[in-house]
Amino acid sequence: MPGVLKIILQRLALGVLTLFIVSIVIFTAVNMLPGDFAELILGQGATPEAVASIRRDLGLDQPALTRYFEWLGDMLTGNLGTSFAQLNFQTNMGGGEMKTVVSQIAPRFANTMFLAGVTAAIAVPFALMLGILSALYRNSVFDRFTNIFTLSSISSPEFFLAYILILFLAVLNPILPSLSNIYEGMGFGERLQKTLLPALTLTLVVTAHMMRMTRAAIINLLASPYIEMARLKGMSPMRVIVKHALPNALAPIINVIALNLAYLITGVVVVEVVFVYPGIGQLFVDAVKIRDIPVVQACCLIFAGAYILLNLTADILSVLSNPRLRHPK
Amino acid sequence: MSPLLTIKNLVLEGRSDETWTQIVNGVDLTLNKGEVLGLIGESGAGKSTVGLAAMGFTRDGVRIKEGEVEFDGIDLVNASASVKRNLLGKRIAYVAQSAAASFNPAHKLIDQHTEAPVQHGVMSRHESEKDGIELYRKLRLPNPDEIGFRYPHQVSGGQLQRAMTAMAMSCRPDLIIFDEPTTALDVTTQIEVLASIREIVEEFDTAAIYITHDLAVVAQMADRIKVLLKGDEVEEADTRTMLSNPQEEYTKSLWAVREFKRPQKPAVASTATPVISVQNVTAAYGKVDVLNDVSFDIHEGRTVAVVGESGSGKSTTARCITGLLPPRIGQIELDGEPLPLDYRKRNKHQLRQVQMIYQMADTALNPRKTIGEIIGRPVQFYMGLRGSDRRRRVDQLLEQIELEPDQYRNRLPSELSGGQKQRIGIARALAAEPKFIICDEVTSALDQLVAEGILRLLAKLQDDLQLSYMFITHDLATVRSIADEVVVMKDGVVVEQGPKTEMFKPPHHAYTDLLLSSVPEMDPDWLTNLLAERGVDNIGAAAVDKM
Incomplete structure (x- = not known):
């Protein structure tokens, strides 16, 4: 066991290091965006004095290095800063409650996690099951149909899949609402119902990868001597695959699942827009549009963190799925 | 009493390149x-x-064409999967x-x-x-x-x-x-x-x-x-x-097959300089010593067999001699001159003198190169031959290993049998015109008849070219047929060494004795007698553990 613990600690340290490097990349990239908040908010007729004044208010006149370390320092204490839009509104109009980036992002992020969670709960078992079945009935009609179905759904644009689902499940057969306008304080049942259509759309998007990796990883092992042994012990084809092949095929499958889950957290803007789902993706795009740097940076950092955390989890689970590492000699 | 298993005229086909060819042509078998x-x-x-x-x-790519397999009255050819x-x-x-x-x-x-x-x-x-x-x-x-x-x-x-x-x-x-x-x-x-x-x-x-x-x-x-x-x-x-x-x-x-035996060569003059001399070599992987104070000499035109079980340090010794694993202590001499321990520090002449033939000819030959290219490469690298000189030398080498040059020059390794591939491995080693060749379990992946052919070829080449061999093996029958001297290794240490004639005559070191007595003999009573003589607890690993 100490071997595994050491591996996990190493990966964890690497994850933190990666996050730090990513923070530099984010900061540099965001600062290289053309135009800034002051120019955008004041429009074309802005006087240089007005622009300079807003920049001074927001601290944009400081050198980049100073701003980076201030941001980093704040971030370590959990303070992601205040949105420029909020700050500007506050100084110019006065009054009103001041919202920090954290309080702005938190509910949106919770919504995104909810959508990702619902999607994962449907897509992961669905993809695994399809993968196992198509490995079991490989080269049969079922296998071909599954491959064609999942490949065409991953090849279609997300909005197209969304509209097809809306057409069939909301317009022709009004089972599910086509708008996912969820809000705080909504009951779990209602929330789930409203989230179902976007979740189904995303399921269609992410299933193909996971299903095909499951199928390939299992089929890859079917020529192994221990699979032949299981067959020669008279085990049923289903048992051979689930009990003998699957446990040895877990590592690559886990990695593909992690990548797809990360995608669900970071890359679903189109689906959010189609269903008017208040997730973090829309917030992020809006913030980029008006160069609201604190919000953009916070979102990027959350996305990066999600990728790193999920890959880390996948690494650790892969290690744990290997009995050679779990039980050294 | 009816037999338990009856196989009648069983014909099996195997698929290669989309066509089915017969691989078993009508076998009959009865088992009570x-x-x-x-x-x-x-x-x-x-x-x-x-x-x-x-x-x-049947495995994938094999099918039963015709015939009967009957187990206790059940027809296994036509029985359902369940x-x-x-x-x-x-x-x-x-x-x-x-x-x-x-x-x-x-x-x-x-x-x-x-x-x-x-x-x-x-x-x-x-x-x-x-x-x-x-x-x-x-x-x-x-x-x-x-x-x-x-x-x-x-x-x-x-x-x-x-x-x-x-x-x-x-x-x-x-x-x-x-x-x-x-x-x-x-x-x-x-x-x-x-x-x-x-x-x-x-x-x-x-x-x-x-x-x-x-x-x-x-x-x-x-x-x-x-x-x-x-x-x-x-x-x-x-x-x-x-x-x-x-x-x-x-x-x-x-x-x-087991009858092949080379005549005993006269003893080496005590003043002769050995071709290869391994002197007090201790080597380690990481911090663990896997070889401990190993010394032996190999003389011109002689074969030294290094025997021992897996993990005894035979292949590690070979890696030390070739310079792939520089020893921690000790040195290797070639013709009385010390060799640099790391192969990277050896010059072309030194590299040329020590060649190797591998156990798995399959993996030791580049599958994408033709035989001519595989053998031609060392010819060019070590001997500097190019163009038609190089081609002539490759043909000459192919003749030496008894393969017709016109037929084999342009083939790929995958078009050769296991024994032929091993011959190519030998030709590649010969191409450098070395004095000394390490043969690492070269026959253990081969069938007995084919292995014997390889052993005969190696013996003939030794006589023709005065080569010295270090022959790594765990098969004592091979040792008996080809070696002049034997080095027995266990746990990274040489436990016994000497001329073959002495090694196969008692009294032995206890471990050598155990190795020798564990080699199955053709006598059907051999195992029964051995068990009766020693008892089950004094054979195999149990006995090794007691040493």
Whole structure:
């Protein structure tokens, strides 16, 4: 066991290091965006004095290095800063409650996690099951149909899949609402119902990868001597695959699942827009549009963190799925 | 009494490049209850395919074309998958060649042991677990009470092979197919496994088909022997008749392989400078010393056989001589001059003098290069020959290894047989015109007849070119036929060395004695006598542990 613990600690340290490097990349990239908040908010007729004044208010006149370390320092204490839009509104109009980036992002992020969670709960078992079945009935009609179905759904644009689902499940057969306008304080049942259509759309998007990796990883092992042994012990084809092949095929499958889950957290803007789902993706795009740097940076950092955390989890689970590492000699 | 298993005119086809070709041409076989049939032949003879077909099973790319397989009145050729599944594991069991690969790495041994009895409804999980421990005890596995609760990678090869025999026994089948169960094991481990298998098969009166290419092994195990050659049956007789009076030419040639022996060479003058001198070499992987104070000399035109079990440091010694693993202490001399320890520091002349031939010719040849390119490369690199000079030299080398240049020059390695590939490996080593060649288990992946051809070729080349060989092997029959001197290694230390004639004559070092006595002999009473003489606890690894 100490071997595994050491591996996990190493990966964890690497994850933190990666996050730090990513923070530099984010900061540099965001600062290289053309135009800034002051120019955008004041429009074309802005006087240089007005622009300079807003920049001074927001601290944009400081050198980049100073701003980076201030941001980093704040971030370590959990303070992601205040949105420029909020700050500007506050100084110019006065009054009103001041919202920090954290309080702005938190509910949106919770919504995104909810959508990702619902999607994962449907897509992961669905993809695994399809993968196992198509490995079991490989080269049969079922296998071909599954491959064609999942490949065409991953090849279609997300909005197209969304509209097809809306057409069939909301317009022709009004089972599910086509708008996912969820809000705080909504009951779990209602929330789930409203989230179902976007979740189904995303399921269609992410299933193909996971299903095909499951199928390939299992089929890859079917020529192994221990699979032949299981067959020669008279085990049923289903048992051979689930009990003998699957446990040895877990590592690559886990990695593909992690990548797809990360995608669900970071890359679903189109689906959010189609269903008017208040997730973090829309917030992020809006913030980029008006160069609201604190919000953009916070979102990027959350996305990066999600990728790193999920890959880390996948690494650790892969290690744990290997009995050679779990039980050294 | 009707026989347990009857195979009549079994014809099997194998697929290669989308066409089906016949690989077994009508084999007949009868096996009675409690009888052990030895199935022997070289690789490609179809023995494993026949063994699996006896279970009604064919691998992917193999199919039964015609013939009958009848097990206890059940037609296995036409039986449905579920009828066959109900027999497999329960009444017919299988023991595979490599237990390490055939146990599922994801499950504990006992879980795999109890799977068949529980799934077939023969025993409850609890009963089967208790029975498994009892079988482990019978097969003399160490710590029978807890060994089953380990994963396959935590158990040694010989122990796994016995655990697999126990697993085959788990439902008390009527028939077990043993498919080369000891081929991958060291001699001292093999003998333990053989003794265990024989004992338990006798105790439960199980019928068995014992597949092997090793005549001496099959002589210990089988009541009857059937010889196969390229999918055809050569002959069948009871073991004693077959050994004392084989009828067919092919069988006689198999029996004769072990007769190849080189004449003893005169002793080397004590003043002669050895070609290679290994002096007090200690070497380590990481921080662990794997070689300890190893010294020996190899003289011109002589063969030194380095013998020992896996892990004894034979190949590590070779890596030290070639400079791949610089020793921590000690030095290597070539013609009396010290060689730089790291191969990167050796000049072309020094590199040229030490060449190597590998165990797996398959993986040692670049599959994308033609034979001409493979041999031409060292010709150009070491001897500086190009163009037509290079081609002439390659042809000359091909003739030396007895392959027709016009036929083989442009072929790829995949178009050659195992023995031919090994010949190419020899030609590649010769291309550098070395004084000294390391042969690392060069015949252990080959069938006996083919191996003998390679040994004869190496002997002839030695006489023609005054080459010196370091011959790494764990096969003492090979040592007997080719070596001039023998170095016995154990745990990274040389335990005994000297001329072959002395080494094969008692008194031996205890370990040498154990190695020698563990090599199966053609006498069918050999194992019985050995067990009677030494007792089960004084053979194999158990005896090694006591040293």
